Amino acid sequence: MGRKMSSTRTRGKFNLNEVADNEVRSSSNSEVDDSDDMDYIVENNGEEDDEHNSNVVTNTSMKRKRGRPKGSKNKQQMIGEKKINKEKVVLETRVFKDNSFTRGGEVKEAGEVLIVLHDEYKGRAPTINCKIEAFGKMMQRFDNRRRNWVNEMGFGGLYHLCGKHLPRNFVYWLMTRVDLINQIFSAPNGIDFPMSKNQIRWIFGLPIKGKVIPISENDADEEMKAKAQFILGAYGKTWESDHPTNTGAVISTNAIPVNPKFIQRLEGTWEDKDEEEFKTMFLMAAVEMVLCPTQCGRLSPSLLYACSLGMQAREYDWYKLVYEFFIERAKVFCRDFYTFGWTKGVGGCSMYLVIFYLDRLNRMPLQWGVFPRLKAWDINDLLKARQADILPSGDYGKIGCVDVAYGDRQHPRAARDSECPDEEVLMPAIEKEKVISKARRKGKSVRNPFKIRNPQPNPQPTPHPSPTPDPQPTPHPRRKLFFLCITIGIKPTKNRKNRIEANNNYSYSYEIN
Structure with a gap:
């Protein structure tokens, strides 16, 4: 469930042009959500999160949160206390190939990835900020005008996220199988699948044009910089938090939280004149909630330039942006997992990894060839395939995988018979039709001896040369x-x-x- 906002909290520069309709229910307030609402959680427990523009200011005393005794540690600090004191491993090929080299490799070798997570994280589920369920509910409330705007942007394939959600433990286990150095996914049965940006296109159906989306100030032009500053000023928020490692330091963060109020505005009323504003806000929601979600739950400042392309979204290469951001977020996950044997959350587009793995399971393919692949998988098929792949230890990999790639006309588990010709098959005509005039003779019964017919054979009469009368039959x-x-x-x-x-x-x- 989403975290409730205190009434005394200021909203910063979050100003919207219109007030949302009060009768519209926000989809982010659902009782079952993909992950906890981390909009106002800023402690990262020593994780290197370099997507925010943060300024560290040293103070003589460290701020203490209200409701906590002086000198006590909060829950996040207690969980991540042993993480801070240990140096993290350097990601190299040996880390992913030799399971005896790191603590995370030993956990994978023993098949106890989820068992260790449960023990170390006090029974809590990992944080998955890819909010598929909330985003799908939001899109279901769009009218025809907003759906046409989304199709014009090239993001119509995201509509197939409606009715889906992500199993957190399943996503966590899948991330432990990713080799970031070679960019491959290692299946439990020993098959390595290369990962590429084309798979993002097959799964989500994002625009495929050739323009590169800028992610830094050096790559953006003046118009993009001006739009990015306007977006940050209109929807951004600034707040301070304690530094996780430097005692007495305060982190000042300026970013855009995609919170319930933001989603409620997208679900409200829109007019034709608000097309540009809607496309800008929709891009921010799609990028933060599905395509490029961060572990802290706030829109990365490096993606502000991408969110300024609402009116020209179809002209840019979006699947490359999503894939590269996934690799960067997976590096943060792997550094913690292979160092400590577990980590508390996953960033990046988790739905990409789920569909990528399920399509390669050693089972009958599900509508192979359907594009995008999100259209082929509904939530019942997804959960059924996941349930069939569970091992007795709680990890996954029971079914195994087959070597197949998107674009292959034939799946290895599908029938190899080709399609039949379209010609109609007719019965052959009879040259000389034979008419059967006699009725079918009734068969003899052999079961009842009393009904057996024993007729005497009728001898054929022999022609007599003389008109002598025929002899009488012998009685x-x-x-x-x-x-x-x-x-x-x-x-x-x-x-x-x-x-x-x-x-x-x-x-x-x-x-x-």
Whole structure:
């Protein structure tokens, strides 16, 4: 759930041109969210987060947060206390190839990634700031005017995020399989998949034009710099926080929090004249919540130039920006994980890694070839595939992966039969049609012996040269005996006890009158 904002907190320079509709419910206030709202959490526990413009000012006394006794440590400091005192590993090829070289490698080798996380993080789930669920609910409330604006920007594929959310432990485990030096994903069954920016295009369907988005002041032109300053002044906020390592120092941060009030404005009422403002705010929400989320929950100042391209968004290379930002955020994760064996959160576009892995599982493909891949996966299919991949230890990798890439016409697990021709198959015509006039002869029954027909064969009559009459047929011998008995006065009677079973007829006894 999102963190509630105190009534005494000032909003800085957050001024909006219009007031949001009070009847519109904000999607970020949902009871089930992808991650905790970290808009106002500034302690990073020694993590190197260089995406903010921060000024360190040394004071004689360190500020203490309200409601905490003097000299006590907050929860974030207690959890990350042992992290501060240990030097982090240097990321190199050996870190990802030799599991015995680092603490994180030993945890991976034992298959206890999630067990160690649960023990070290006191049972809490890792922080995933890729807020898929809140962003999808926000897009569901857009009317046709705003949907057309989003399609004009080239971000219509993000609409398929509606109804989805990210399993946190699953995302955390996937990040431990990423090799940042070689930029490959190491599957549990030993297959290495190269990672590239083209996979971002296949999954999200982002614009593919060739212009590079500037991420520094040296790459931006004067118009972009002016727009970036205007955006920071209109939507930015400045606050101070304690330095995590330097006692007595204060960090002054100026960034843009994408908080519930920001999302509520996007869900409000818009007119045709507000097109540029809407596209600018939508880019800030899409970049911070889905494409390039930071672990602290605030829009990175290096992405302000990207957010100023609302009216020209389709002309730039967005999937390169998303991929490079993911690699940078994964470096922060890997430094902590391979040093301490666990870390508390994940930054970057986590949805990219989830769909990338699920499409390569050793199972029947799900609508292989559908573009973008977000369209093929709904939340039920996603959770079903994740559940089938769970090991008894709690980690994942039970099914294994197959070597397949986006763009392959044939999936290894799909049927290899080609498509049939479109021609209609007809029955062949009969040259000389035979008309059957006789009715079908009824078959003989062989089950009931009493119904067996034993007709005498009818001999064919032989032609006689003379008109001599045909001989009379010889009567049956038993019939002869019957008439003889009648003639001499013998009365025939049926004797049922002396049945002759051979021919199933009755025998006769004779009594002389």
